[in-house]
Amino acid sequence: MRPVPSRVRRTTFPRYTFGPKPKRRTELGLLLFGSGLIVALYVIASLAQNSRIPPDLGPFLGVILGLALAAHMANRWLAPNANAVLLPLAALLNGIGYVVIARWDHWNPGEARNQALWTTIGVGLYVLTLLVVRYSRDLERYRYLLLLFGGILLVAPLGFSPINGARLWVHAGGVQFQPVEFSKILLCLYFASYFASHKELLTIPTARVGDRLFLDPRPLIPILVAWGAAMAVIGVEDDVGFAALLFVLFIGMLWIATGRVGYLVLGLILFVIGAYIAARYFGQVHLRVNEWRNPWPTASNPNNGGYQLSHAWYSMGTGGVGGAGLGLDNFTGVVTMGGIPEVTSDMIFAAIASEMGMIGAVAVVVAFVLLVGAGLRVAQTARSDFSRLMATGLTLIVGFQAFFIMAGVTRLLPFTGITLPFVAYGGSSLLANYILIALLLRISDEGAKAQKAMLAVGAAAGPGERPMVPAH
Numbered sequence: 001m002r003p004v005p006s007r008v009r010r011t012t013f014p015r016y017t018f019g020p021k022p023k024r025r026t027e028l029g030l031l032l033f034g035s036g037l038i039v040a041l042y043v044i045a046s047l048a049q050n051s052r053i054p055p056d057l058g059p060f061l062g063v064i065l066g067l068a069l070a071a072h073m074a075n076r077w078l079a080p081n082a083n084a085v086l087l088p089l090a091a092l093l094n095g096i097g098y099v100v101i102a103r104w105d106h107w108n109p110g111e112a113r114n115q116a117l118w119t120t121i122g123v124g125l126y127v128l129t130l131l132v133v134r135y136s137r138d139l140e141r142y143r144y145l146l147l148l149f150g151g152i153l154l155v156a157p158l159g160f161s162p163i164n165g166a167r168l169w170v171h172a173g174g175v176q177f178q179p180v181e182f183s184k185i186l187l188c189l190y191f192a193s194y195f196a197s198h199k200e201l202l203t204i205p206t207a208r209v210g211d212r213l214f215l216d217p218r219p220l221i222p223i224l225v226a227w228g229a230a231m232a233v234i235g236v237e238d239d240v241g242f243a244a245l246l247f248v249l250f251i252g253m254l255w256i257a258t259g260r261v262g263y264l265v266l267g268l269i270l271f272v273i274g275a276y277i278a279a280r281y282f283g284q285v286h287l288r289v290n291e292w293r294n295p296w297p298t299a300s301n302p303n304n305g306g307y308q309l310s311h312a313w314y315s316m317g318t319g320g321v322g323g324a325g326l327g328l329d330n331f332t333g334v335v336t337m338g339g340i341p342e343v344t345s346d347m348i349f350a351a352i353a354s355e356m357g358m359i360g361a362v363a364v365v366v367a368f369v370l371l372v373g374a375g376l377r378v379a380q381t382a383r384s385d386f387s388r389l390m391a392t393g394l395t396l397i398v399g400f401q402a403f404f405i406m407a408g409v410t411r412l413l414p415f416t417g418i419t420l421p422f423v424a425y426g427g428s429s430l431l432a433n434y435i436l437i438a439l440l441l442r443i444s445d446e447g448a449k450a451q452k453a454m455l456a457v458g459a460a461a462g463p464g465e466r467p468m469v470p471a472h
Contacts, residue, residue: 023084024076030088031068038064038095041326045103048327063116064095067123075441078130081448082441083378089371090422090437094119094430096364097423100351101344103327111344111425118427122434129438136443140386143193147226150186153179154233168239178428180242184397185436187226188249192389194223195257199385203258240278240285241404241416247271248400253393257385292414309415311340312350316361316410323357344425346417349409364423365406372399378440381447391443394436 039061046054054060071087098119102112133139139146156179157167169176195202201219227250251267278285295306295313318324340347353361375395382388398421405424408415419429 023082024072024080027075027084027088028072030085031072031091032065034088034092034095035061035064035068037092038099041096041099042102045099045326048325049103063120067091067120071123071126074127074130078127078134079441079445081452082445083374085370086374086378086437086440086444089367089374090433093364093367093371093422094122096352097348097420097425099326100348100355100423101425103355104344104351108344114427115425115430118430121427122430125431126434126438129435130442133439133442136387136390136439136446137384139189139390140193140196143190146186146193147190150183150190151229151233153183153186158233158236167236178426180239181428181432182435184242184245184249185394185432185439187246188253188393188397189390190226191223191250191253192386192393195253196385196389198223199257202254203260240288240414241401241418243278244404244416245397245401245418247274249393249396252396253389256392257389288414288416292411295411308341308347309409309411312347312409313411315340315354316350319354319357321358323353323355323360326355328355345419346405346415346424347409348424349406349420352423368399368402368421375399375440378444378447381451382443383446383450387443387446391440394440398433398436 039057042060043053043057046052068091071091075082075087098112098115101115105112156170160167160169160171168178168180170179198219227246247267247270251263251271254263254267255261279289280286291306291309295309340350343351349361349364352364356363372395375391375398379388379391379395382391401418402421404413404416405418405420407413408417419426421429421433
């Protein structure tokens, strides 16, 4: 190989040597800006409710900055080339949710303290995930083990009593959690591994019928069995939201893996058939659809679920464009724990729209759009088919989960009751989503490193030479 000209060494190599620092500086700046915004909202809410600066402002600021810096330093150490906006967006949504939860903490004491504790544990799991998963391709080796653990987590709630009509919770001592929040990530990894290894069989027609070639359906049988079993378990648990989420995840990843529109058409047909059967024969789904069609309670028909929805719409209507102001809800008896059940969990989007107005609601929607866009960008730069499908699936989980709950609150879709990622009160969702963001950052770091290596090798090869491409 001929020596690299000095001109190339001077003008090219420093650019790639110092590449990671601008991303991390951008991330740090966004984290500090988001932390300042969260602290400002916290102070505004306290001034509105108590007419004084919160006495715990110093510790609150310290915790916010400490968690942000801990996650940032983990990125500098473990994923220096990763995407710069994923973590700040997740932290911003988490902070907005905490402020709203703290604002209503006097109706259900202890929720703000619990959410702060779960956020701390979530950041710890975020760092631990980056530390343990050093290469995303390592996860592909444990395909069936991931499926096994995902299945165990799915069926675990069947042995416990339902809460609010659904079997989602597992109780261990004084702690309860939703294992389906972690199961969705494990199933996503299994789907990504299976579709990546069977991509050609699912894409290229190989089965001959007469003079024509068709897709061989046999490779689809194992994955359909796994998906069908998961859907059946979720149906038994009466978990409408996660059933819809798992269906969209499966069809979306199948389409991304193959690029064949026929799978989307098949998915649409299956969705219509499944929705009709579920709405007709499953009690929980039938109730959700009835509440969606007629949410207005009457003396003869209390319609408790409709009561929750209709009062949420009244509260959002009173918020208007600018909102009533944090801690200044003027629609007495509506946005309270007595007026809207689960206002800090299922209905937290309505609480945000009431006191922060359409501006606050749109800001939350835009944050999720940016988060999904960043996740899809990570998928585009992934090193392998497995990593690309994994990043796409993880992004679909966050995006569609947020869409389903916000669309349910605003009556675009039947209300499902799943949590709004990073925003709603709940430890299981928060912990699982921090692990999800860490996996996306691991894929992003690998893709950026591979891209930089290719550019560096191409520059070193000089004109007329073919650069050596790093193997995946």
